[in-house]
Amino acid sequence: MPTTLISVIGSPGSGKSTLCGALAERFVAAGRSVDHFAEEDILTRPAFADVATEFAGGAGSVRPATLIAATRRYLRQAELDGIEVLITDALLPYIPSLLAWGYDEPAIDAIVAELGRVAPPTEVIIVRLADDPRATLVRAADREGPAWLDWYVSKLRRSPGTGHVTDLDSAADHLRAEAELTRRALRRTGWTMIDLEVGERGPADLADRAWQLLAEASP
Template identity: 45%
Template sequence: MTVLVSVWGAAPGVGKSTLCAGLPRALAGAGLRVDHFRAEEILSRPQFAAVAAEFGATGAVGLETPVAATERFVASVLAGGDDVVIADALMPFVPTLLAMGHGDEAIDAFMADLTHVLAPVRPVVVFLDGDAGAALFRAAEREGPGWLGWYVVKLAAYEVSPPVSDLASAVAYLRRERAVTLGAVRRHGWGLVVVERTDGLTPGEVLGAVGQGIRPWLPALPQLLRPP
């Protein structure tokens, strides 16, 4: 059976991109068939073409559109026969829903539909946790001058709550985004692996922790991803 591993994190700079680069290689090296949906290419995949088109035309997306796209995604995954699909910042779409101003009730109803659609691929969320403020500064060091200001302005343009106007309010919003995402995943019975305090771990230690965490859903995974 195919397992969908969806990777999220507490904030940019927490190590999600590094994990998403290493995890597919490690799983493939362990003998598993792996597909990787990279964040920068997701909307270019044919399964999500309708999402990209609707957002480009209106600046928003109806809740039925990502559900229908996910149905196409699941069909393509099952047809491909991979053991594991790694999705970088894709399902369960909670940050996107928050950015469009949807509240807890709408998100919960959406998650119920999404959970039903994703049942054949057994979704597991890997969440890299850590201090959001410190992670943003690491991301700014990586991306260069002006990135942090751009990111705050980007969040400020969305209909998020609490509203964002500066770095402190951006961190407060990211904490809410974290809470809503983890709460929705837990309520709807998805697999969940939380790697805590990732800022104190090396990339290899994070990879090892994730490998141990996803083992219940991949019982055939060899002992090649060792814990920290």
């Protein structure tokens, strides 16, 4: 069976990590071979060793060519290993990082297009958790503690492409613009994109709905 990569993306606090874990469990229960790629795994996975090296080199960024090559290695190895489903937390298509590093929309379009070229034969499905960014940031701060929001805003403010972010409201505005740019870029890839409204859904309800939409999207 061909490999399918399901990338769950969305604002901080939207429930990406929880949903990834729930989907991984469901696919395993359904008898599928699964690799659950957590957000922090990008710095420890062998396929992404060059990414970790560049990021640790002091610039705080990674060349797009390095990201693309690492993605190719990860997908080809998964295919060779016979892994049927890759569940990734905030991995492809790297748009939040690319924006923070100062890439504009035409450059991001070109990078995403190249990712689209290296992905096959792996099928890519993007699940975008749609929610009000201000609400998700508040939710993340409630979960992580009072210092988290200051850390997040400071991280964006220090980055060349997001230096305009100075507080909660400007961070939320940035995330809204990021979501729109992501939609535009992904429309050009031919990948399946699922917009999943979070709203008042709890984790179990969100997982049920995602499972249903993924089943509908399967050929």
